[in-house]
Every structure is written in structure tokens, then in C-alpha cells.
Amino acid sequence: MTIQTGESEGLQPAKAVFYNDPKVRAVFWQIVAVLGVVGVFWFLIHNTMANLDRQNIASGFSFLNLEAGFAIGEGMIPYTAADPYWHAIIVGLLNTIKVAVVGIVFATIIGSVVGIMRLSPNWLVARLATVYIETLRNVPLLLQLFFWYAMIVEVLPRAKEAYGPFLGVYLSNRGFNLPLPDTWSYLGLGAGILIALVTVIWLYRRNKKIHDETGEIKNTLGPGMLIFAVAMLLGWLAGGAPTTLDSPEFKGFSFKGGAEVTAEFLALWLGLTLYTASFIAEIVRSGILAVSKGQWEAAGSLGLSRTQILRFIVLPQSLRVIIPPTTSQYLNLTKNSSLAVAIGYPDIVGITNTTINQSGQAIEGIAIIMAVYLSLSLSISLFMNWYNNKIALVER
Amino acid sequence: MTDTTNKEDWVSPPKTEVGVIGWMRKNLFSNWFNSVLTLIALYLILTTVPGIIEWALINSVWGDKSPEVCREAQGACWSFIYEKYRFILFGVYPYDEHWRPLCAMIIFLTLIFGSCIKPLWKLGWWIAVTWAVGLVMVGVLMWGGIFGLTYVNQSQWGGLPLTLFLATFGTVFAFPLGIFLALGRRSRMPAIRSLSITYIELIRGVPLISILFMASVMFPLFLPEGVSIDKLLRAQVGIILFGAAYGAEIIRAGLQAIPRGQYEAADAMGLSYWQSMGKIILPQALRITIPPMVNGFIGGFKDTSLVVIIGLFDLLMTSRVAFQDINWRPFFVEGYLFCAAIYFCFCFFMSRYSQWLEKDLAKGQNH
Numbered sequence: 001m002t003i004q005t006g007e008s009e010g011l012q013p014a015k016a017v018f019y020n021d022p023k024v025r026a027v028f029w030q031i032v033a034v035l036g037v038v039g040v041f042w043f044l045i046h047n048t049m050a051n052l053d054r055q056n057i058a059s060g061f062s063f064l065n066l067e068a069g070f071a072i073g074e075g076m077i078p079y080t081a082a083d084p085y086w087h088a089i090i091v092g093l094l095n096t097i098k099v100a101v102v103g104i105v106f107a108t109i110i111g112s113v114v115g116i117m118r119l120s121p122n123w124l125v126a127r128l129a130t131v132y133i134e135t136l137r138n139v140p141l142l143l144q145l146f147f148w149y150a151m152i153v154e155v156l157p158r159a160k161e162a163y164g165p166f167l168g169v170y171l172s173n174r175g176f177n178l179p180l181p182d183t184w185s186y187l188g189l190g191a192g193i194l195i196a197l198v199t200v201i202w203l204y205r206r207n208k209k210i211h212d213e214t215g216e217i218k219n220t221l222g223p224g225m226l227i228f229a230v231a232m233l234l235g236w237l238a239g240g241a242p243t244t245l246d247s248p249e250f251k252g253f254s255f256k257g258g259a260e261v262t263a264e265f266l267a268l269w270l271g272l273t274l275y276t277a278s279f280i281a282e283i284v285r286s287g288i289l290a291v292s293k294g295q296w297e298a299a300g301s302l303g304l305s306r307t308q309i310l311r312f313i314v315l316p317q318s319l320r321v322i323i324p325p326t327t328s329q330y331l332n333l334t335k336n337s338s339l340a341v342a343i344g345y346p347d348i349v350g351i352t353n354t355t356i357n358q359s360g361q362a363i364e365g366i367a368i369i370m371a372v373y374l375s376l377s378l379s380i381s382l383f384m385n386w387y388n389n390k391i392a393l394v395e396r
Numbered sequence: 397m398t399d400t401t402n403k404e405d406w407v408s409p410p411k412t413e414v415g416v417i418g419w420m421r422k423n424l425f426s427n428w429f430n431s432v433l434t435l436i437a438l439y440l441i442l443t444t445v446p447g448i449i450e451w452a453l454i455n456s457v458w459g460d461k462s463p464e465v466c467r468e469a470q471g472a473c474w475s476f477i478y479e480k481y482r483f484i485l486f487g488v489y490p491y492d493e494h495w496r497p498l499c500a501m502i503i504f505l506t507l508i509f510g511s512c513i514k515p516l517w518k519l520g521w522w523i524a525v526t527w528a529v530g531l532v533m534v535g536v537l538m539w540g541g542i543f544g545l546t547y548v549n550q551s552q553w554g555g556l557p558l559t560l561f562l563a564t565f566g567t568v569f570a571f572p573l574g575i576f577l578a579l580g581r582r583s584r585m586p587a588i589r590s591l592s593i594t595y596i597e598l599i600r601g602v603p604l605i606s607i608l609f610m611a612s613v614m615f616p617l618f619l620p621e622g623v624s625i626d627k628l629l630r631a632q633v634g635i636i637l638f639g640a641a642y643g644a645e646i647i648r649a650g651l652q653a654i655p656r657g658q659y660e661a662a663d664a665m666g667l668s669y670w671q672s673m674g675k676i677i678l679p680q681a682l683r684i685t686i687p688p689m690v691n692g693f694i695g696g697f698k699d700t701s702l703v704v705i706i707g708l709f710d711l712l713m714t715s716r717v718a719f720q721d722i723n724w725r726p727f728f729v730e731g732y733l734f735c736a737a738i739y740f741c742f743c744f745f746m747s748r749y750s751q752w753l754e755k756d757l758a759k760g761q762n763h
Contacts, residue, residue: 030585051616122437123424124437124438136738139743141698142702143736147711154728335602338603339705341705343686353609370602
């Protein structure tokens with residue numbers, strides 16, 4: 001092809017009409033989208049303001065300082081009905097965090113065990129795990145929560161005729177009542193545990209370093225347990241060897257003393273844990289299956305046992321597959337803990353809902369709920385991303 | 397190679413390696429650890445299963461019996477279900493008109509099951525048309541008011557049709573919204589991208605309950621004076637907006653799985669953005685997102701039960717109300733089991749279908 005220099009201008013792409021220029025169009029559509037969103041918001045806010053004016057509701061968060069005036073069944077910090085709303089909401093927030101943390105820990109343990117069980121060469125065990133997973137994950141969580149709550153409240157005996165004590169623990173339709181150490185006299189024991197913990201972590205790091213540098217394997221588990229036993233014993237003796245426990249006792253109409261795990265918490269924790277565990281089990285199973293068969297065979301030909309293969313070869317590799325979906329299960333569990341409101345566990349949603357009903361501050365209430373869950377979700381995501389990066393494959 | 401067809405030379409495997417004993421040795425008692433596990437599992441089964449069977453089948457009360465008979469009996473009271481199943485399934489819908497929600501339910505099921513049959517997929521747009529016609533028919537049947545059907549307000553709807561209604565409409569409307577959000581999140585225009593990301597992450601970060609609360613207590617404040625929207629519709633809108641954010645992330649995964657070459661080829665053909673998306677990218681991306689979409693539908697189906705909390709009469713609520721009846725108070729286990737069985741049938745079928753579909757769609761990929 002020959003091109004004559006004189007005509008080269010004619011081969012330049014013709015300047016498009018401005019409204020056909022992709023860049024101009026992009027800017028135009030973005031302005032339209034932003035204006036549309038702003039317009040919708042303006043319309044909603046305008047209506048809301050008008051509605052609030054008419055109902056004489058003052059917007060803003062100043063209502064948080066008013067007296068709440070309702071009692072809360074359980075909490076981790078002291079609270080009375082005379083305290084302000086913000087105090088009640090913090091009690092709810094702590095309750096949400098409590099059930100989420102306990103739920104996540106137990107769901108992870110049960111989920112991992114059931115997931116590994118489902119891959120067991122033992123036919124019966126594998127079938128049991130399958131039945132567990134398929135039943136729980138195909139029934140709505142809310143129904144399960146109602147069911148567990150009803151089972152605890154209706155089937156278990158009244159507090160007066162509670163089952164127990166098994167090792168000082170009573171089980172009744174109000175939940176568990178456990179003995180609790182007398183706080184101060186056990187200070188020495190607590191200090192012993194703390195010292196042991198620090199020492200064992202230091203020992204673990206040192207042994208790991210020796211292993212990395214020389215390849216020599218030093219056992220941490222045995223000495224670690226010894227350190228714990230000795231430190232706890234010394235701490236206990238240093239504290240004056242206390243033997244009394246604050247045991248629950250049925251007096252009048254309820255249990256006095258000890259710690260109480262309420263029926264609401266128990267039902268919520270049971271439901272959330274068992275439901276989420278069934279999902280985590282499937283994630284663990286597919287994560288283990290994602291490790292190629294060659295890895296199993298290679299490890300087997302090195303003479304490792306099945307447990308050793310799982311522990312040293314397969315799990316470290318499958319964790320990389322397991323962590324991201326498990327993170328979203330943790331997020332789901334935390335968000336699902338909001339179903340507490342259905343069975344009367346005083347979590348953040350339940351308490352904020354009561355606050356809304358009493359004060360009429362619907363917008364502020366919902367904003368608080370959303371802000372709390374967004375921050376919880378964000379914290380879990382950040383933590384799990386950090387963990388994921390830590391165990392990620394380091395490629396050379 | 398030596399001839400091995402001579403039967404006398406064969407040595408049959410030891411008795412302990414074949415048959416029932418061989419199977420048990422291999423699958424139940426391969427080593428001491430497995431033997432212990434088997435014994436524990438057997439113990440668990442033997443202590444629970446006979447009791448459950450005795451309660452549910454042997455000592456149970458069947459048929460049209462009074463609550464007093466049930467109280468006498470040791471086992472389950474299935475008479476409760478016999479007495480209340482129409483209330484559980486259809487709620488407070490006028491009793492004589494129950495055939496209408498029944499027909500609506502059959503239409504729903506036909507649409508859902510029909511869409512699962514792969515050979516029918518080649519009908520393409522006709523599926524969408526069938527769905528539209530079917531959903532209009534459902535609306536006509538449920539509301540009535542024309543063709544000589546008496547009008548039934550949606551506040552009287554309840555039970556399984558309501559659950560199916562919320563789940564199906566939730567998916568049908570969330571799906572297109574999800575496509576736009578997914579495209580928006582992958583758009584090159586910063587304003588559109590950030591709007592989409594904000595929406596998706598905001599919704600995914602909060603529980604459905606808070607969206608439903610928003611729909612029930614906050615939404616009325618948003619509307620101009622004098623305009624009010626029914627509670628069912630508000631919950632439905634909440635479910636749609638919630639589902640769209642989750643659907644968008646599934647579709648985005650599908651869009652990301654399409655090789656870059658497809659996008660470039662579409663550009664090279666001179667197709668506009670909507671042409672290349674509509675004719676090249678989305679048909680491929682949506683195909684691979686069908687199995688996760690089915691899983692999303694299962695999640696959405698289970699999540700519709702949350703409308704109980706804002707007081708709508710879905711399947712779970714009608715089951716609960718059924719044993720609020722003072723006579724049938726003690727038989728809540730039967731009620732929950734019946735309700736759970738219905739949910740289980742739907743979800744189990746759908747999840748098996750999605751597993752099968754995933755394998756089936758993967759077949760075509762590695763030829």
C-alpha cells in the first residue's frame with residue numbers, strides 16, 4: 001500500500017462529533033448518575049424532614065443521653081434501667097460481640113471436625129457427617145433458633161427442679177448455672193496462667209527458630225504442658241491455696257451465686273454454631289480435596305501416617321483455599337447473630353429496636369445498627385486478610 | 397505373558413477381604429482408631445434413633461384425633477398437622493378460596509422446576525415470557541378482583557405461597573439489578589464504579605434484619621405525606637435490594653472469569669459497550685454463574701423467613717401461630733418439624749441440582 005504524503009491528513013481519523021466522543025459520553029453519564037443519586041437522596045431527605053417535623057420528632061443523637069428506662073436481661077457490664085440509652089446500646093454491642101466470638105470459635109472447631117469426618121475412610125462416620133451437614137444447612141437458621149429456644153424453655157425442667165449438679169453445673173429452662181471461682185483469692189492462679197502463657201509462647205518461637213535454622217525438631221507440647229502445670233500450681237499456692245468456689249444455689253425463685261448462661265444466649269449460641277459449622281465443614285472438605293492426590297501419595301510414600309499427612313502436608317496447603325470463604329462465614333455468623341431479636345437475647349439490634357420504639361428515633365437507631373455491623377464486618381475482614389497474607393504461599 | 401485363564405490356578409481372596417465382613421473390615425474397622433470411631437458412632441445411633449422412631453412412628457397419633465388423645469399418647473401428635481396443615485400452608489387466606497393460593501403455588505413450582513430443565517434453556521427469551529405470564533397469573537389468582545374472583549387483600553396472604561412469592565420475586569427483580577451493579581463495579585467510569593462499590597459493600601456489610609427494619613420503620617418516613625406502601629411490598633423491596641448486592645458479587649465473579657480476549661475481540665469488532673456486554677460477555681458470564689446463583693436462591697429462600705420478625709405471615713410464622721392455639725400448645729416440635737421438612741425439601745433439591753449442574757456445565761469446558 002502506498003500512501004502519498006499529501007493525502008495523509010485525509011487518513012487521520014475524522015474528528016468525531018463531540019457527543020459521539022467516548023470521553024465526553026463517559027463524563028455525561030457519570031454526571032447523570034451522580035445527579036440521579038443526589039436527586040433521589042434529596043427527595044427522600046426532604047420527605048423525611050417534613051414527616052419528622054409533622055410528628056414533632058427532633059432529629060439528632062442527643063436522645064442517647066436520656067434515661068433508657070428499660071431493664072436488660074443480661075450484660076457484661078453493670079447496667080440499670082436508670083442509665084442512659086447509650087449505656088444500654090453498649091451493653092447490647094458487648095452482647096453481640098460476646099455471642100459472635102464464642103460462636104466463631106465453636107463453629108470453627110465443630111466445622112473442621114465435621115469436615116474432616118466427612119472425608120473419613122470410616123463409612124459410618126462419613127455418613128453421619130453428611131447427614132449433619134445436609135440437615136442443618138437446608139433449614140432456615142431462624143427456624144433452628146426458635147426450635148432450640150423452645151426445646152430449652154419447654155422441655156427442660158424449671159429452675160426449682162433443675163438437672164444437676166454435674167460438677168456444680170445446673171441445667172434448667174433458664175439455661176446453665178455454673179460455679180465461679182471467688183475472684184480475688186484466685187488472683188495467684190490467674191497470674192500463674194499468664195506467666196506460663198508468655199513462657200510457652202517464647203519457648204515455641206525459640207524452638208521454631210532452631211527448627212528453621214538447623215532442622216532440629218524440638219518438642220514444645222510436653223515442656224509447655226509441664227510449664228503450665230507448675231506455674232498454675234505455684235500460683236495457686238502463692239494465692240494461699242484457696243478451695244472455695246462460688247457455687248450457684250437455688251434460693252427463693254432463682255439461682256443465686258455463680259455464673260449464669262441464659263437460655264436465650266444458649267439457644268442463640270447453639271443455633272449459630274451448629275448452622276455455621278455445617279457451612280464451614282463443607283469449606284474444610286473442599287479445601288482438603290483441593291490439595292492434589294499426589295501430595296497425599298508422596299507423603300504416604302515417605303512413611304507419614306494419615307494424621308501426620310493431614311497436619312504437616314495437607315492442612316497448610318488447604319488453609320490457603322479455606323481462609324477466604326471461612327472469613328465470609330465468620331461475617332455471616334456475626335450478621336446472623338442479629339436474629340437474637342427473635343428469641344429475646346438482648347443484642348445490639350434488640351436493644352436498639354427497643355430504643356427506637358420508645359424514643360421514635362428510627363433513623364438514628366437504624367444508623368447505629370448499620371454502623372456497628374459495618375465496623376464489625378470491617379474488623380473481621382481486616383483481621384482475616386492479615387492472617388491470610390501471613391499464611392499465603394511465599395513464592396520465590 | 398502366561399495364560400491366566402486357567403481357573404484352577406486362581407486363588408480366591410481370603411474370606412475376610414470380600415463380602416460383608418471384608419467391607420466392614422475395610423470401611424469400619426481398618427485400624428484401632430477407626431474401630432473406636434465406629435463404636436462411638438454406633439453407640440450414638442443406637443441411643444438416639446430407636447427413641448426417635450418410637451416417638452415419631454410407633455407411639456404417635458395419626459389422623460383426625462382430638463388434642464386430648466394426643467396428650468394421653470407418649471409419641472408425636474401428627475393430628476396437629478392434620479388439623480392445621482391448611483392454616484400452615486395458606487395462613488389466613490379465606491378458607492373457601494384456598495384453591496387459589498394452591499394454584500399459585502403450582503404455577504410457582506412449575507416455573508421453578510421448569511427452568512431447571514436444561515433442554516428447555518434453548519427457548520431463550522420464551523422462558524422470560526413464560527415467567528412474566530406465570531407471575532401475572534399468580535398475581536391475578538392471589539389478589540383476584542377480576543374474572544369473578546373475589547378480591548383478597550395482601551394482608552391476608554400467608555404460608556408457603558407468601559414464602560415462594562417473596563423468594564421468587566426477590567430473585568426475579570434482584571437479578572437484573574445485580575447485573576447492572578456488577579457491570580457498574582467493573583466500569584471504567586470512576587463515579588459509577590464508586591457508587592456501585594459503595595452500594596454493594598454497604599448492603600453486604602449489614603444484616604438483612606436491619607434492611608427489613610429499615611423497610612418497616614424507616615421507609616414510611618421517606619415517602620411524601622399521604623403516600624403509604626403496604627408492609628409486604630416494603631419487605632419485598634428490602635429483600636430485592638439486599639439480594640441485588642449479593643447477586644452482583646456472584647455475577648462479577650462470572651465477568652472476571654471471562655478471558656480478556658473476549659472483551660478485546662468484542663471491541664475489535666466495533667461493538668458498542670452494550671452490544672459487547674449483551675451479546676458476547678454476559679451470555680458466557682451468566683452461564684458459569686448459574687450454579688452459584690442457584691445457591692444464592694437457596695440462601696434467599698431461607699432468608700425470607702426473617703420477615704417473621706417484622707410480623708409477616710410466611711410459612712414459619714403460620715407454623716408458629718398454629719401451635720399458639722391453646723389446645724395444641726405442647727406440640728411445637730411437630731409444627732417445627734413439618735415446617736423444617738418443607739424448607740428442607742426445597743433447599744435440598746435445589747442444592748443437589750446446583751451440584752449436578754456445576755458438573756454438567758464443566759463437562760463442556762474440558763473437551
